[in-house]
Structure formats: structure tokens, C-alpha cells
Amino acid sequence: MAGSTLEYLLLGLLGQGPSSGYDLRKQLTLTPMRHHSDSPGAVYPALRRLLRRRWIDAAPAGGARRRQELRLNDRGRAALALWLKRPVTREDVVRHGAELLLRFALMGGTLQPPALVRFLRQYQQETLAYLEVLRRYHTATAALMPLSGRLAFEHGLAQYQVCRDWARRALVVVGGGAQGHEEAPSSPDSTRKRGKQR
Amino acid sequence: MAGSTLEYLLLGLLGQGPSSGYDLRKQLTLTPMRHHSDSPGAVYPALRRLLRRRWIDAAPAGGARRRQELRLNDRGRAALALWLKRPVTREDVVRHGAELLLRFALMGGTLQPPALVRFLRQYQQETLAYLEVLRRYHTATAALMPLSGRLAFEHGLAQYQVCRDWARRALVVVGGGAQGHEEAPSSPDSTRKRGKQR
DNA sequence: CTTCTCATGTAATTCGTTACATGATTCT
């Protein structure tokens, strides 16, 4: 029942419309943000696992070439939604940041805005808590670390600060920045805009 | 000859002094920045691979308990240095960022400052080139992406902007910020917690 | 004297990587 990240990525791509294994691979190849492999030895076995679970269906596609059209079915859609709606754990934030962002990216296709807001709230909360841990550790041990170790640690710190800032901004964009629990909307600078593009 | 990231991490930890498998696991557990597992099923097999390659030596440690003291030997030191001095490729920057930072963190123990500078120069160059690719892709396709996809992509962009800023700052700190090109005024450019784009 | 921590491992499973294999079709 589990499913790897690559499987869910393929599921999400198929959620945008039926495709073939070959075209899915091409999408993985051409996307510049490639955390995942596009090798046939990864993609095709993953697709067959999805077929075995009946999360997708295969049908020979019209055309001269040997080609299978893969299509996300209802079971697959449900499995994908279940994955997307998983709670954001500390473990996810610490060790599977890329997977979390993939989940968020794929949410737009099927889930409604409130689900995005829920995700971002949890993401923000766990990120803030983790940042606090990191900061504490940093002030406690920075003096003892060798220079390169300290710098590397500070790189990690900056990465999670970006996560925090991004979550705040994303909450504003998707419309969950103001209301909700314990966030006093009386302060007018909560919707402060920074770093707009274009 | 290959070696996994975890193996090199263990090698690096042993470079700071002999230890036992159990203590190595504890170090992995207690570090807040844990990209790696501390499970015995990962650590002990990795240590046995290192033993098989004769990169470390084992000796029963004095004391009442059953305990092995593992010690990095010359072959292991050479293998670690070889790994640390590997060139920074685009592939590394795109898909193995955490491994790169681990390499940098472990450099402080054995390599000299010029090696750190070389690493950071390559890191900076590849990061800048990759950022250019990402930026181009972003301006070309941002309008077509769904909202959550666009936001996730911008998260990735911000991550690599942090990498760029960190590399610049690290170069200044380790003393390689002046040569080559660009400026290096002695004024501390505390690029704190904000990556902005033009 | 039982429980906790120390300290080391094994087994089953899963997945990704690398490399190779195979035809068919389109291009030149």
C-alpha cells in the first residue's frame, strides 16, 4: 500500500492527463528541477507496480508505434489524494523536504484551496519548531565546531529559514494568511508584501 | 571503490577519533541535522563494508562490555580525501545538495583551506549556472503552471539562491573571496535571512 | 531480580542505479 515518491510523482503527472511511459520519462528529463531519475530502470518498474495495484490502467494507443496509453483511474486518484492529505510530520520536514514540496506541487491538480492552507499551516508549524531546535543547537555548539562544519550548519539553517519564509508567503498567496487560530489579525503587517516578481 | 554517502559520513566521524558503532549511531541520532538514518540496519552493514575494504580497523575495546573500537586507517584516510576532493558537478548540485554540504563539512578535518576555496568556487559556479536555467524556465512557464506548482518551483528557486549567497559568504570567510572576479570589501555583508531577486 | 541501557547484529523487503537488450519507425 505504501508507494514510493517516484510512484506518486508519476501518479500526479498522469493526473494531468493520460500519457505513455516514454512521455512520462521525457517529462522527468526535461523538467529542470529533477530530484528524480528518469532512467527506464526506475520508471517502468514503478509503472508496473502502479498497474499491479490497479491505480492506473493501460491501453494500447493508436498510432504506428508500439505504445501504451496509461491512465489514472479512480482507485489511483483516491490513493493519490490520500497521500497528498497525509499530515506533515517533523520527520518529513527534517528528512524529506523535497517530497513535501512535491506533494504541495501536486495538490493544485486535485485538492481544494483549504487543503493547501492546511498543508501550509502544518508545514509552517513543523518548520518553525525545527528551526528553533537548530538555532538552539547552533548557539550551543557553534564555537566548538570546525570552520567548515559551522558554515555547513549555517547553510542548513538558511535553508530552513527559506522554508519558513516561503510558507508564510505561500499562505498569503493561497488566501490563508490572515484567519485561523491564534493568529491575531489585528496587526496590519501580516499581509505585508515582499519580493513580488514581474 | 564506490561507497555510499553514509559510509563517507561514518568515515568522516571516525576521522575525528576512534569510536564504536554504537557511539557512531548515537552521534547520528543526536545531531539535529539528520539527513541520515541511525538505524542499526544501516550503520552496521555500512561499517562492515568499510572493514571489508580495509578503510577502517576494528579492535576489541577495553572495558567490561562487548565493544569494538573502530579506527580510521591510512587507506581510509586516502579514500576519504579522494571523495572530498571530487569535483563538484552539475549533477551534484541538482540532485545531491545534502551530500555536497556533507563533503564541505568534513573537509575541515583533513583538507587545507585552498581545497575549501576550490570546492566553494566550483560550487558557486555550478549553482549560478543552474540558477540561470531555473530562472529561464520560470519566466517561460510560470504563467502556465497551476498555483501550487508555481509556488513549489519558487521554493526551489529560493533554495538555490540561498546556496548562491552562502557560497559567496563562505568564500569570504575562508579567505578566497578576493581573487578571481567580483569585489571583496572588508565590510561584513551580513546577508541574513533574506534572498531577494532583481 | 527484573528492567533498562549497552552493543551488536540478521532477515525480508523495497527501491534506485547502471547497463544492456530489442524491435519498430522515421529521417537522411
Add this chain to the structure above:
DNA sequence: AGAATCATGTAACGAATTACATGAGAAG
């Protein structure tokens, strides 16, 4: 005709994860 691309796979291997196993000393 030959090369490139399309389109799908397989095989061998390495490594991580989870869960379980074991025995001994320390602590209450």
C-alpha cells in the same frame, strides 16, 4: 542503407528501511 529516435523492457547490484534477535552488565 544506415543512423537516429521511439518505446518498452530486463538483469545484476547496492543500499536503506523495518523489524526482530541476542546477550551482557548496570541500576533500581
